[in-house]
Amino acid sequence: MKSLITLILVLNVFALYGCKSSSGTSSTAATVAPRVALVGPDPLLSYQWHLDNTGQSAFSSTNGTVGADIDIDNLFSLGFTGKGVVVAVSDTNIEVDHEDLYANVSIPLSRNYLNSSSASWPGNKPWVSGNTSEHGTSVMGLIGAVANNAVGGRGVAPGVTLAGFNFIESTQSLSRYLDQAKGAIDVFNYSYGTDTCTVVPIDSTYITQLKYGVTSQRSGKGSIYVKAAGNEYFGNLGACNATYEGNAYLGNANLEQVNAFPYTILAAALTSGNVLTEYSSPGSNLWISAPGGEDGVTKPGIISTDLTGCSKGYSKSNITGTNSFDTGVNPLNAGCNYTSTLEGTSFSSPITAGTVALMLQANPALTWRDVKHILASTAVKVDPTSTNSSHPMGASHDLAGHIYERGWTHNAAGYWFHNWYGFGALDAKAAVLMAETYTSHLGTMVESLFSSGAISQAIPDHSAAGTTNTINVTSNLVVESIQLTVNVTHAYPGELGIEITSPSGTVSNVMNINSGMIATNLSNALFLSNAFYGETSSGNWTIKVIDGEVADTGTLTSWKINVYGHAP
Numbered sequence: 001m002k003s004l005i006t007l008i009l010v011l012n013v014f015a016l017y018g019c020k021s022s023s024g025t026s027s028t029a030a031t032v033a034p035r036v037a038l039v040g041p042d043p044l045l046s047y048q049w050h051l052d053n054t055g056q057s058a059f060s061s062t063n064g065t066v067g068a069d070i071d072i073d074n075l076f077s078l079g080f081t082g083k084g085v086v087v088a089v090s091d092t093n094i095e096v097d098h099e100d101l102y103a104n105v106s107i108p109l110s111r112n113y114l115n116s117s118s119a120s121w122p123g124n125k126p127w128v129s130g131n132t133s134e135h136g137t138s139v140m141g142l143i144g145a146v147a148n149n150a151v152g153g154r155g156v157a158p159g160v161t162l163a164g165f166n167f168i169e170s171t172q173s174l175s176r177y178l179d180q181a182k183g184a185i186d187v188f189n190y191s192y193g194t195d196t197c198t199v200v201p202i203d204s205t206y207i208t209q210l211k212y213g214v215t216s217q218r219s220g221k222g223s224i225y226v227k228a229a230g231n232e233y234f235g236n237l238g239a240c241n242a243t244y245e246g247n248a249y250l251g252n253a254n255l256e257q258v259n260a261f262p263y264t265i266l267a268a269a270l271t272s273g274n275v276l277t278e279y280s281s282p283g284s285n286l287w288i289s290a291p292g293g294e295d296g297v298t299k300p301g302i303i304s305t306d307l308t309g310c311s312k313g314y315s316k317s318n319i320t321g322t323n324s325f326d327t328g329v330n331p332l333n334a335g336c337n338y339t340s341t342l343e344g345t346s347f348s349s350p351i352t353a354g355t356v357a358l359m360l361q362a363n364p365a366l367t368w369r370d371v372k373h374i375l376a377s378t379a380v381k382v383d384p385t386s387t388n389s390s391h392p393m394g395a396s397h398d399l400a401g402h403i404y405e406r407g408w409t410h411n412a413a414g415y416w417f418h419n420w421y422g423f424g425a426l427d428a429k430a431a432v433l434m435a436e437t438y439t440s441h442l443g444t445m446v447e448s449l450f451s452s453g454a455i456s457q458a459i460p461d462h463s464a465a466g467t468t469n470t471i472n473v474t475s476n477l478v479v480e481s482i483q484l485t486v487n488v489t490h491a492y493p494g495e496l497g498i499e500i501t502s503p504s505g506t507v508s509n510v511m512n513i514n515s516g517m518i519a520t521n522l523s524n525a526l527f528l529s530n531a532f533y534g535e536t537s538s539g540n541w542t543i544k545v546i547d548g549e550v551a552d553t554g555t556l557t558s559w560k561i562n563v564y565g566h567a568p
Contacts, residue, residue, distance in 0.1 A: 064272030082157025091136030141305030156354025253283030296341030413534025490554025503539025513548030
């Protein structure tokens with residue numbers, strides 16, 4: 001059995017090593033539709049810009065952009081609260097007795113993996129240990145903090161049923177890894193991941209479980225798995241090899257191989273100005289983007305629940321370098337039960353999961369693929385002027401004639417896609433209202449696999465021409481996702497870039513040149529692209545492998561294309 005990957009929280013403590021190119025930080029927010037103000041006695045509601053951005057600072061020193069939120073609008077007043085939907089938060093310890101959580105938490109559905117591989121909570125609540133449990137508590141609050149209870153703020157789905165899985169703090173094992181993807185759960189939220197400074201393998205039995213989850217759970221409609229994309233726009237190579245501590249690499253959400261399958265919804269992170277955060281990992285496998293926040297001091301962070309009391313959690317009376325809200329000085333947080341400094345895809349993921357809960361309340365008949373389809377169809381094209389970008393580490397890492405990262409791509413089926421944003425920003429109101437009247441037309445998902453067989457094509461050194469190879473796909477499917485399996489011999493695959501072009505001419509960058517990742521060769525490396533959603537699979541698909549640096553050369557030895565789709 002393959003060794004289980006080491007799970008590392010995708011936390012907001014990941015360092016921000018540098019800035020993106022100007023194309024990613026200087027665009028205009030999308031047009032804002034007429035809005036209905038959120039009302040209620042929750043004292044922090046008016047500060048939660050991810051729900052309703054009125055330009056508030058959220059206790060930071062700068063203001064957000066009006067309308068840069070998930071457009072929850074009047075869904076609460078229409079009765080959409082997530083009632084009847086169960087969402088599991090698989091994370092660290094969770095303070096389920098928190099004043100703004102306990103009314104929505106199901107103890108029987110919660111699991112404490114500190115006790116066994118698959119354990120119901122033994123009743124010793126809350127299972128908080130020391131100061132290490134704040135992450136899961138904040139994640140849970142974003143999904144289902146109680147509404148209209150005169151404390152704290154509000155979750156995206158304040159009527160949802162919550163299950164807390166104490167998974168991250170347990171000793172990792174395959175049985176626990178599998179178990180936290182099973183059960184009578186409608187939506188699973190995973191705000192964790194692994195460092196992508198190399199290709200991170202995954203045990204095939206876990207993929208089998210995810211596939212079972214989306215095909216058999218929820219009475220055959222499929223559980224929904226929502227996952228954080230990662231905080232590694234710039235990562236630290238020291239996470240893979242201490243020798244390189246402090247050296248940067250450019251992360252790619254595809255390199256965590258569990259993300260290279262269509263069974264999860266990957267969420268990227270937006271600022272309060274509706275552009276990509278400086279940390280959010282890009283990838284052709286992204287599906288949606290949602291508010292992830294910034295530091296909460298100089299720029300608005302996300303506001304959510306924190307461990308109770310001023311001696312533990314993110315919000316503490318003895319910390320420095322934060323705002324007055326998080327030190328308990330502000331009367332709105334005198335007990336330090338909340339925080340305003342959350343930043344990370346860890347928080348864009350539960351905001352997305354909460355929205356999915358609202359969608360399932362609106363229409364319980366939705367399948368997992370219906371949910372994905374509606375999110376893609378209603379996403380907002382934010383940062384609309386984002387064009388092709390150059391290498392974030394400077395011109396010396398670019399390659400003449402090669403597009404390092406593509407801007408918004410309009411595919412042949414009419415969908416816009418971007419490796420920073422997926423299909424765009426989450427629009428909760430549009431998604432829920434579409435879900436309410438939606439009738440599935442996707443049919444049965446099928447897979448259609450084609451292989452190049454053994455080949456031996458030299459990859460030109462430091463050349464945008466690269467080497468290309470074409471596979472003729474004879475199946476006629478409506479594409480939902482495209483998965484590539486690539487084999488390349490190369491001493492430093494971090495120099496390589498990989499593109500795939502559809503029969504319709506749409507191009508997707510699935511791996512960027514000169515990433516700095518550590519690896520030797522690419523052996524059955526998996527990459528997923530959602531850029532071809534809705535296109536026709538039939539015809540010639542062309543892979544292109546580019547070597548972006550001088551000296552070391554390599555060979556493309558084989559590749560496969562697996563089409564996930566449905567009949568026209």
